[in-house]
Amino acid sequence: MATKTSSTTQGQTNGKTSEVNGQHKEGQKKDNQLQKFFMDQLKDIYYAEQQLLKALNEMKSACTTEELEDAFEEHQKQTERQVKRLEKVFQLMDEKPEGKKCEAMDGLIKECKSIISETKEGTMTRDAALIIAAQKIEHYEIATYGGLVALALTLGKNRAAHLLDKTLQEESDTDEKLTDIAEEHINFQAEEEDEKSGKEQEIEMSESNYN
Ligand code: FE
Ligand code: FE
Ligand code: FE
Numbered sequence: 001m002a003t004k005t006s007s008t009t010q011g012q013t014n015g016k017t018s019e020v021n022g023q024h025k026e027g028q029k030k031d032n033q034l035q036k037f038f039m040d041q042l043k044d045i046y047y048a049e050q051q052l053l054k055a056l057n058e059m060k061s062a063c064t065t066e067e068l069e070d071a072f073e074e075h076q077k078q079t080e081r082q083v084k085r086l087e088k089v090f091q092l093m094d095e096k097p098e099g100k101k102c103e104a105m106d107g108l109i110k111e112c113k114s115i116i117s118e119t120k121e122g123t124m125t126r127d128a129a130l131i132i133a134a135q136k137i138e139h140y141e142i143a144t145y146g147g148l149v150a151l152a153l154t155l156g157k158n159r160a161a162h163l164l165d166k167t168l169q170e171e172s173d174t175d176e177k178l179t180d181i182a183e184e185h186i187n188f189q190a191e192e193e194d195e196k197s198g199k200e201q202e203i204e205m206s207e208s209n210y211n
Pocket of ligand 1: 141
């Protein structure tokens with residue numbers, strides 16, 4: 001089954017939120033609390049994207065297949081552009097770009113690193129596991145950007161919403177692409193790899209029985 005992203009993510013309901021536009025004028029007092037929360041979330045994802053940029057180096061070099069390595073490479077380049085896009089959003093909000101520690105992304109990256117140390121180099125199992133770890137990251141980003149798009153629209157920051165929505169789409173496409181890579185052959189080959197090593201073990205065991 002494809003693990004496609006939920007269509008209920010905030011911000012993905014294109015057009016629906018447009019009626020909110022114009023209801024709140026920029027800088028209105030009642031939006032201050034919400035705007036502060038929006039800025040907080042923006043800082044959170046700004047930090048998260050930067051951590052991910054670094055982690056992707058390690059993830060790329062851990063891959064077994066070139067296909068997954070290329071996918072990570074492509075997403076790393078995309079992530080660089082996403083960081084720049086976030087800086088534009090900060091600008092649109094008249095604020096300086098600033099990161100705020102995101103415990104969730106730190107944790108997801110940590111999980112990624114333990115997967116690398118717990119799986120054998122050069123195996124399909126490693127790629128299958130890396131894909132799942134990477135998809136957890138994408139899903140975190142999708143939830144964050146989905147919320148940010150919806151909040152930006154509520155705050156009447158349409159240009160910011162548009163930029164954030166672009167990134168939301170990229171995260172969602174990446175998630176789907178990873179699903180395709182896994183389902184096309186990596187998961188199957190990881191399963192075959194297990195069968196093979198199981199047989200090898202059986203042969204080794206029966207050989208050692210004769211000795
Ligand atoms: Fe991203
Ligand atoms: Fe966070
Ligand atoms: Fe991403």
